[in-house]
Amino acid sequence: MPCMTNDPKRRLAEFAAGRLEAAASALRGRRAPVQRANDVEGGKTLVLGGVRSGKSRYAEQLVGRYPGVTYIAAGMPPSDDDPDWSARVAAHRARRPSHWATVETGDVTAALRDADSPVLIDCLGTWLTRVLDESGAWEQRDGWQQRVDERLGAFADAWRQASVPAVAVSNEVGSGVVPASASGRIFRDVLGALNTTVATHSDAVRLIVAGRVLTLE
Numbered sequence: 001m002p003c004m005t006n007d008p009k010r011r012l013a014e015f016a017a018g019r020l021e022a023a024a025s026a027l028r029g030r031r032a033p034v035q036r037a038n039d040v041e042g043g044k045t046l047v048l049g050g051v052r053s054g055k056s057r058y059a060e061q062l063v064g065r066y067p068g069v070t071y072i073a074a075g076m077p078p079s080d081d082d083p084d085w086s087a088r089v090a091a092h093r094a095r096r097p098s099h100w101a102t103v104e105t106g107d108v109t110a111a112l113r114d115a116d117s118p119v120l121i122d123c124l125g126t127w128l129t130r131v132l133d134e135s136g137a138w139e140q141r142d143g144w145q146q147r148v149d150e151r152l153g154a155f156a157d158a159w160r161q162a163s164v165p166a167v168a169v170s171n172e173v174g175s176g177v178v179p180a181s182a183s184g185r186i187f188r189d190v191l192g193a194l195n196t197t198v199a200t201h202s203d204a205v206r207l208i209v210a211g212r213v214l215t216l217e
Contacts, residue, residue, distance in 0.1 A: 043165060043203030044162060045062060045168070045206065047059045047167060047168070047205075048172040048195065049207060060095060060096075071122070073102060075122075075127065115162075115166075118166070120167045122169040125170055125191055128187065132148060135148045168198060170194070173187070173191050
């Protein structure tokens with residue numbers, strides 16, 4: 001029986017988690033319609049989009065044509081302290097074909113370099129959160145910018161040199177309001193720069209809006 005709480009934020013998080021858990025169960029039997037991914041062959045593709053835009057499903061379709069896929073789950077592992085995030089992870093796992101090889105890691109660069117089958121990275125935004133956290137960005141620790149630059153530079157090199165088809169999912173963060181917190185502004189600015197770098201070294205870039213696919217030139 002779920003515990004009761006008087007904290008409205010906690011109740012909202014638990015409600016959202018419950019809805020997402022239900023969605024994850026439903027997805028085991030069917031997939032929500034998303035514009036078909038039928039116009040990208042091989043190479044490297046960056047898929048951008050906002051929250052609930054359909055970007056992950058589109059990226060999964062891009063690599064779904066291959067008999068074997070390495071799925072790099074770059075976000076933090078699920079935790080009982082964050083039921084909403086745990087439910088999101090469950091929904092993604094439910095959609096993932098059982099024959100895909102899943103690598104859950106914060107060392108996305110090494111996983112990309114070691115891959116010998118088509119790769120799907122989901123997503124650069126959650127990975128960047130880990131990088132910023134591990135580099136001391138939130139506390140503005142000495143040298144955090146250099147540590148972040150080194151890790152992002154290493155990933156950019158691995159992405160550029162990838163010899164297997166690769167798809168990376170990332171959040172589009174440049175269209176919203178200016179974040180109120182310093183940490184939010186750091187995340188927005190660094191992710192925007194990372195997306196630009198990855199796009200520069202990609203063969204195709206797609207922007208997903210409400211399940212519709214836009215080709216960016």
